[in-house]
Amino acid sequence: MRFLFDPEVNWKHPFVLLTGLTAVIASGSVVLLFLFLIVQSLPIFSAMGLEFFSGSDWIPGESYSVWPLVYGSITVTGLALVWVLPLALGSALYTSEYLPPRWRSVVKATMELLAGVPGILFGLLGVSFLAVWVQDVFGLIDGNTLLTASFLLAGMVLPTIMTLAEDALRAVPFEYREIARALGLTSSEITFGVVLPQALPGVVGAVLLGLGRAMGETVAVMLVIGGLDRLPNPWFDVTQPGQSIPSKLGREAAEALGSGLHWNALIASGLVLFLMVMVISLVGTRLLNKGNKMSREDCCGVGGGNEPSVKILVGKN
Amino acid sequence: MNRQLKDRILRWVLASSAIAGCSLLALILIAVIWRGHSAINIDFLFGAPGNFGEGGIFYQALGTLLLMLGAGVLSFPIALGSALFQTEILRPGKTAELFQLLMYSLNAVPTILFGLIGFMVFGVWLDIGVSWTTGVFILAVMISPTVQTVMRQSIEAIPEHYQETARALGLSPWQRVRAVVLPQSAYGLVTGVLLGLARAAGETAAIMFTATVFSGILFPETWTEPVLTLQTHILTLAQEAVDPNTVANAWGAGLVLIGIVFFLISLSLVIRSRLSLEADS
């Protein structure tokens, strides 16, 4: 282990010990959380086995199945992605490629404020406006549906995706744009033909991180999703109510707090949520970092690094 | 000119999506102010709560601030310590990668899970039950990756030669931190804390069944008592959108909450823009 650290570091030094301790606390808490989720969900797996994933009913005291909740979570976040993607990418591209620095910082500040809007306020907006609009516009008998929740989530993750995607786009070396312009390309051709392909891993990473955030959102979704632990019939009809994992946890956790098979089932759903969010977020983070690093490396290597994108440009013309 | 036309069209499409994205914030603000302003008056802001959803929100706001500040005070040393550990002591390698991975993971954990597991750990095992202390612990863990990330980035942004000079002078890590790292990253550290506080103030799911009650208490007098908060107050009222007065109160409380959060974020934005201005000069 020692070679990993600075050999000059004196391990007995209180500063090193102290910061080391805080680092262990910070990083250990997520490990602890994961272990807790596993340990506390073991009873339900031994009681129900794989039925926990394949069943169709969640009836406390009788049977527990996480499948409708997983379906709800994935549907809602997937749809939210469809709504938000054009908007987030469009604004990220415009901000990074067209806006002068002053305006760019204004847009980024706006996005930061938007990211700070508390989830409960989105919930309040959803209950008072969105659910009513969805009911009227789609001619439904009730506005609390998977669709409503997905609209709400789209608004909530817009700033996350937009900000991170914009960072990834900015990380593309400036030389690329200059060369492309010297070749006589228009701004939009540079944007879509050079910058976007180059920044693609980072942009995908940004989208995945936004997706991870959307999947874990609780209160706003809880207020508008309808709370029905059942697959819609037919399964693709998103104008019906449903349930997502965090919303289920938010509604039922108090009822089972601390003990019993019902609690284990809820924690196991939490574990499923945790795993889904972790996979999405960590892949997203990796792509984001890789994208940024790649751009930086290309920037340093002068000749070879620039060639592929020039080829892309020529091909496009 | 076909290409020029296409260019112009695409430009407008992109511009309009940027405008639409930004106007979402304006829409939300307009909606909250429009629905909430009528509730705002002195009695509402500084009054004690009355029967269901009536009366003021003074103690709810106080509870939100209490949880937020408690979480900030607790997470500050943890975030600062681990940021220093990561930047000053840890060498690039497997350990550093693992640590970074864990911090990313912590940042990604859905907040409701902090509520569930935090309650088991603090509320049941440490036996402090549904109380503001439990809420503070949970929120502190929740915001620490946010605070740590901003702190780490601001420490990493310190020009390399400052650090090298300090090393060349033979300063110990602690001396180096005091003489170079802390002064040079001060704005970043404050920004990190502010963003963490904003995140804590806006959080509902993690505290709704671990730290708060509906009524019967104004402000906790001991460690083990629960609080009232704005977030859970709005949550309760949001489900009950019938009586127009109560609905207006929910929006009023929302306006106050968004005010607190936006104040913190704006402050962090101002600090950062000052920082970048100074760096340019």
Added chain:
Amino acid sequence: MGDILRTHSACFSFWSATCILLAGGIACSIFFLPSFVIAEGLIRSGGSTTVLPVVSKAAAHYNRSHPGVRVTVSGGGSGVGIQGVGSGLLDIGLASREMTEAEKKKFRERGLQVHVIGRDAVACVVSSEIYEAGVTALTRQQIRAIYEGRIRNWQEVGGPNRQIVVIDKERHRGTRHVFMDYVFGDPSAHAAGVRLVTGSNNEEQAKIAQSHSAIGMLSFAWMNQEVRGLGLIEGERIIQPTQGNVDNGSYPIVRNLNLLLPAKAAPEAQGFLAFMLSENGQSIVEDLHYVPVRQSEGSHLAGEVPGIQ
């Protein structure tokens, strides 16, 4: 030169920020340190949102007249109240239903005692638009068919041509238990025709009021101009959801409002229970349109309430 200046101003603001944070922390500790004791005189109650208004109001009275005691109240539903008092998180559980067999078994060693503080009736309610369009009473079979999803349009029960928004409550809720017991003969019956699942009474009331074609279940205390109670057709008779019919025993969906205390309850909790059952406490029950229990019959001691069968 610029560097030195910046260092100084940055240094200053950093230390001032640290000082503010520290001072805040210290102030908090000083404020709370003298009272670092396990909250004495704090009684936590929570559970059924049907019982909540009564207890909330009573707690406000009680806290005012007993300075050393504070009774906190939170919602969540009957299941939450029973689970809370059973696991020791609450001192008093609020429940608008009796404990299920599973719950009795789970919390046997706590020796939970059920104290009836009042009675309440549950109505089958509809949106006012439906009521005004002529659906004012339903049979038990019709309600059942609606909840099972066999009747999907109000037309089939004499209403307008509009789809029915069937509103259910979360499974552990007291109102659902007694309502389903009446309609299906099974407190935890599965309702396949349900469109929405709500939690608290307020939430369900709000959803029914918002909708133009909803049916649901609510305590009498939550009926109003937007949310209208249906008469129940039993044979030739139509039993209207009125207080009079509850009093004379003809309205069929009636239940107890219970406070649950563990066998070894704190004296403060006992005190609050005594207040609930006193004249003042019972007048609060009556103010909120519930039926007070008659103390003379000693009904608060057992789970059974006279007149319900």
